[in-house]
Amino acid sequence: MGYLARLVLGRLGSSLAVLLIAATATFFGTAFIDRRPEAYLLGPTASPESVQLLHEKLGLDDPLLVQYLRWLAGAVRGDLGTSWASSQEVAGLVWSRLPSTLSIVICSMVLAILVGVTLGTLAALHQTRATDRLVSTGFTLGHSVPEFWLGMLLVTALALHWSLFPATGYVPFEESPTEWARSLVLPCVALALPVAATLGRHTRSAVIAQLGQDYVRWSVSTGLGRRTIVRAALLKNALPTVVAIIALQVLAMLSLSIVVERVFAIQGMGGLVLSAALSQDIPVLMAGVIVYGAIVVVANLMADVLQVTLNPRAGAAS
Template sequence: MIRYLTTRGLALALSLWVASLVIFLVLNVVPGDPARYMLGMNAAPETVATLRAELGLDRPAPARYLAWMGGMLQGDFGISYTYRTPVSEMILDRVGVSLPLALYALVLSTAIALPVGLFAAARRGTAAETGVMAATQLGIAVPNFWLAMLLVLVFAVRLRWFAAGGFPGWDAGILAGLKALTLPAVALAVPQAAILSRIARSALIETLGEDFIRTARAKGLTRGQALTRHALRNAMIPVLTIIGLQFSFLLAGAIIIENVFFLPGLGRLVFQAISQRDLIVVQSVVMLLVCAVILVTFLVDILYAVVDPRLRRR
């Protein structure tokens, strides 16, 4: 188990280093002047030179990279050129929306997908399974931004159960915050639940063909009991993989949904920073999101060892 964790920890550190290097090279070293890009092609040379000095672009690339990494390790992400405020403060304000939204959507997705996957696997070859698989295929095909607009039309415009957009802040209360995130979370969760339920069904059906399941059935367990007591845990590794990838997507890939619902999250922050040419914010937020993706993958690897005892012996 120690060797397994050590190997995964080294892979985590290497992935973070490579990711930081790629992000830095893309935004700082490729042909083109970031300062001129931020100010526009018609900016005065003196203004460009001042911004280059402020951003540290007049220093060698290795020195800028080390300074950037050192600042990030200390929680210093730099100063936004557009808003003239620390990027770390902007990220803290926005992550309070994006992280709960991603967790909310992930909980909804898992709560829908696992029962659906179990239901379909338990009724393999029946009309019920065919109907469930058709519904999940439809869930995969429907774009989440279209579903988001449909939810707004039905539940916000016509029924008026929810607001069409915006976020009141957590100071207004947890219930008010969760209510504002419900429609965006559903829009994000439905396509992910459709994918996860199909993966769970396939993994469960494959596990049901194993010898230990036949032994459990021979000892008198029903198909449903063998499915829930034995097959489910052994089918969790591919399911955990998809859950980990989905959380990463929900955290880093909700830009469209956050813009549809006017949520002040990280996705909307990146969108605004790109449109305003605020490369400092783009660089810092992208690195933070990449770190989140890699860390989630590392946690999923640890869960593998918890679920599968064979990995603990490595």
């Protein structure tokens, strides 16, 4: 079995273990919450007998370990239970909200990578010059501007004033690919800017570190063009470091997407999980932990594979 296959299998095993630990910790952590599904399912005037029957039906009177094993068995089968707040199947709620969140996060990450890596490389190649100072100032501003303020600014300027893009809402891809793309522009720009600034700074530092290496000086002495050196040498050796940062930024994007979804009135996973946390809707909250954890696991697995692909020597040495 090749190193890459062993890496994928090993990472999958460890990732599933981490996901299980996170779900377990969340489930047992909710035991400290005063779980009262009757407030939603029965109303404030429910009789004690009705409340007792509901608790028995949901299994809330069973030992906590029994409840956990029952939930885990259902989750493995794809049954995430029923929402206490809406009485809807949790799996259906997740599948109705997940496409919008995934669309925003994936498109924002692609935009952040394109902008951050490009500008970071440009700043490193013009170190201490005006271009470097201008780009570095832009990175600082990108870190400083709050996502909600940037989102409102984009809505005011590009949606309300010039009517270039819709101000709020999300259009599913299957309904209209064109409108789907238009509905993503403003939230993706608002979400991508701070991440692009982070990636740009790390790219700049990684490329500058490579510029001082002997192989770069040797490449210059042989007469290779700057573009060739950047593409074949600098980025190939600097990008593995940047890829690791990209994987870390996925979690940051998932957190920030909650704010962006609120600003642009998008019905996504962020709003669903936030509402579940505020209303103590435990089945939905558990589903959110699983979904977000799975997204982070996949992102880190892709980063590991990409790092080995970019730098095969690391895999051969392991």
